[in-house]
Amino acid sequence: MEFEESGIGEECGVFGCVAAGEWPTQLEVAQVLTLGLVALQHRGQESAGIVTSNGAPSPTYTTLKGMGLVSTAFSPEALLKLRYGNLGICHTRYSTTGISELQNCQPFVVDTLHGKIAVAHNGELVNAHALRKKVMRHGVGLSTCSDSELITQLLALNPPMEEQDAPDWVARIKNLMTETPTSYSLLVMFKDVIYAVRDPYGNRPLCIGRLVPISKLHSPGAGEQDTEGWVVSSESCSFQSIGAKYYREVLPGEIVQISKHGIKSLSVVPRPEGDLPAFCIFEYVYFARPDSIFEGQMVYTVRQRCGRQLAIEAPTDADVVSTVPESATPAALGYAHQSGLPYIEVLCKNRYVGRTFIQPNTRLRQLGVAKKFGALTDNFAGKRVVLIDDSIVRGNTISPIIKLLKEAGALEVHIRVASPPLRFPCYMGINIPTKEELIANKPEFQDIAGYIGADSVQYLTVEGLVSAVQQGIASHQEDKMISPTNKSSKRVGHCTACLTGKYPVELEW
Numbered sequence: 150m151e152f153e154e155s156g157i158g159e160e161c162g163v164f165g166c167v168a169a170g171e172w173p174t175q176l177e178v179a180q181v182l183t184l185g186l187v188a189l190q191h192r193g194q195e196s197a198g199i200v201t202s203n204g205a206p207s208p209t210y211t212t213l214k215g216m217g218l219v220s221t222a223f224s225p226e227a228l229l230k231l232r233y234g235n236l237g238i239c240h241t242r243y244s245t246t247g248i249s250e251l252q253n254c255q256p257f258v259v260d261t262l263h264g265k266i267a268v269a270h271n272g273e274l275v276n277a278h279a280l281r282k283k284v285m286r287h288g289v290g291l292s293t294c295s296d297s298e299l300i301t302q303l304l305a306l307n308p309p310m311e312e313q314d315a316p317d318w319v320a321r322i323k324n325l326m327t328e329t330p331t332s333y334s335l336l337v338m339f340k341d342v343i344y345a346v347r348d349p350y351g352n353r354p355l356c357i358g359r360l361v362p363i364s365k366l367h368s369p370g371a372g373e374q375d376t377e378g379w380v381v382s383s384e385s386c387s388f389q390s391i392g393a394k395y396y397r398e399v400l401p402g403e404i405v406q407i408s409k410h411g412i413k414s415l416s417v418v419p420r421p422e423g424d425l426p427a428f429c430i431f432e433y434v435y436f437a438r439p440d441s442i443f444e445g446q447m448v449y450t451v452r453q454r455c456g457r458q459l460a461i462e463a464p465t466d467a468d469v470v471s472t473v474p475e476s477a478t479p480a481a482l483g484y485a486h487q488s489g490l491p492y493i494e495v496l497c498k499n500r501y502v503g504r505t506f507i508q509p510n511t512r513l514r515q516l517g518v519a520k521k522f523g524a525l526t527d528n529f530a531g532k533r534v535v536l537i538d539d540s541i542v543r544g545n546t547i548s549p550i551i552k553l554l555k556e557a558g559a560l561e562v563h564i565r566v567a568s569p570p571l572r573f574p575c576y577m578g579i580n581i582p583t584k585e586e587l588i589a590n591k592p593e594f595q596d597i598a599g600y601i602g603a604d605s606v607q608y609l610t611v612e613g614l615v616s617a618v619q620q621g622i623a624s625h626q627e628d629k630m631i632s633p634t635n636k637s638s639k640r641v642g643h644c645t646a647c648l649t650g651k652y653p654v655e656l657e658w
């Protein structure tokens with residue numbers, strides 16, 4: 150069986166909810182969790198899991214896990230089992246460590262000396278291999294190959310400092326952070342609270358929202374007393390679908406406690422002296438939903454800015470600008486706006502053809518991209534087209550599209566890419582094809598235009614991308630939090646390792 154592959158793998162989505170006030174409340178936590186997770190579906194489609202707790206001193210945890218999309222992983226009958234939950238966490242997975250099967254599904258739940266914990270993880274531990282051995286040397290048995298199970302077991306271990314009668318979760322989480330620098334955004338549920346944690350580099354996103362009555366959702370007057378619950382999510386796009394107001398981001402290195410009483414920042418673990426944050430720049434380029442907010446700016450706006458920057462760096466003598474739907478559209482609009490050329494659509498995408506479409510025979514294989522895209526011929530026949538894509542990975546998408554457009558009457562097709570060439574693997578939660586598979590590492594890249602059949606090809610520079618991302622970071626949240634008096638300290642930084650080969654931490658291999 151053959152698979153058609155395009156792009157780079159997604160990641161995972163984590164989501165949590167705690168009902169505010171005295172329990173039980175009117176809030177249907179299980180419904181909020183399910184809808185929140187559906188809104189993060191673009192981050193992983195392999196499997197999904199939900200764990201709820203009634204939050205009692207000896208709590209009952211209810212766990213549901215299944216393969217596939219959220220809509221197929223849980224039946225309505227199964228979801229009913231979650232109805233007594235006052236808080237819960239959930240996860241949608243794109244595997245990076247440990248294969249895609251039920252036993253690697255998250256959240257992981259283990260019993261500890263003090264009771265059960267449930268853990269949901271987005272990211273990939275850069276030192277998973279060594280850490281695995283270390284944990285096993287402590288006599289801990291691991292039942293899967295997942296690095297998220299490893300995190301769960303590390304949290305279950307007693308921290309080096311003595312605990313009194315109750316577990317010291319801040320000490321345990323800090324202990325985890327000293328064992329592994331990145332990459333993780335975590336939700337840890339214990340009894341009646343959720344700990345929201347971001348690694349000190351802030352490599353993966355995590356933000357907090359506040360559930361308010363729908364009637365007050367858009368009114369500025371919804372005060373703390375109106376809070377129906379707290380939610381925490383990989384991306385804020387999920388807040389819109391559950392009626393939550395964006396509250397704030399979890400900062401790099403921060404441990405936030407979320408309970409029925411509200412939000413409490415317990416600690417911010419610093420990075421080694423001189424190290425900048427390393428939020429994944431590809432969240433902006435491609436992964437995240439465009440309506441999500443990172444670092445105080447909407448992803449859509451950043452993509453538009455990348456398109457504008459691209460038009461400055463790589464102008465084109467052409468008639469129209471267009472997009473490779475869907476994720477490149479804001480960049481194409483930005484390019485059109487900056488260049489003054491009209492924006493038109495040249496392709497119609499069938500959104501129901503999965504990215505792993507099975508190609509059972511030669512005829513279908515020869516059809517290639519036509520299974521996924523149809524040409525809107527009337528819009529561009531006889532014209533010179535600038536076509537914007539957000540990224541070229543293997544080149545599987547772009548070359549057949551160029552052929553399609555030319556066969557349908559485009560006079561010229563110029564490719565402009567709203568990110569720099571991808572050359573290096575990612576060890577922080579993203580499945581990037583091997584170096585050899587990346588088109589930018591192939592000998593043919595010397596004449597990429599000829600190779601993919603374009604009239605010209607130009608990419609955004611690394612500097613251009615970084616500046617398009619960073620110029621919109623209005624208030625440097627971490628500065629305010631850590632050093633309110635020293636706002637000039639440079640605390641903005643992004644991981645660009647797949648473009649530059651400069652990883653945020655030293656890798657062990």
Ligand SMILES: O=P(O)(O)OC[C@H]1O[C@H](OP(=O)(O)OP(=O)(O)O)[C@H](O)[C@@H]1O
Pocket residue numbers: 154155156157435473474475476477504538539540541542543544545546547
């Ligand atoms: O060079 P390739 O290996 O073909 O990968 C690059 C393409 O993959 C991604 O799109 P995707 O097909 O995931 O769809 P989307 O733009 O609708 O998200 C990306 O936006 C590029 O278009």
Ligand SMILES: NC(=O)CC[C@H](N)C(=O)O
Pocket residue numbers: 159160161242243244245246247253255270271272273274295296297578579
């Ligand atoms: N993409 C991710 O964030 C994956 C999380 C974890 N490494 C897993 O494979 O389950």
Ligand code: SF4
Pocket residue numbers: 352428429430431432574575576577578579644645646647648
């Ligand atoms: S290497 Fe690339 S994909 Fe991986 S975290 Fe860094 S920017 Fe993101």
Ligand SMILES: [Mg+2]
Pocket residue numbers: 473474475476477538539
């Ligand atoms: Mg695309």
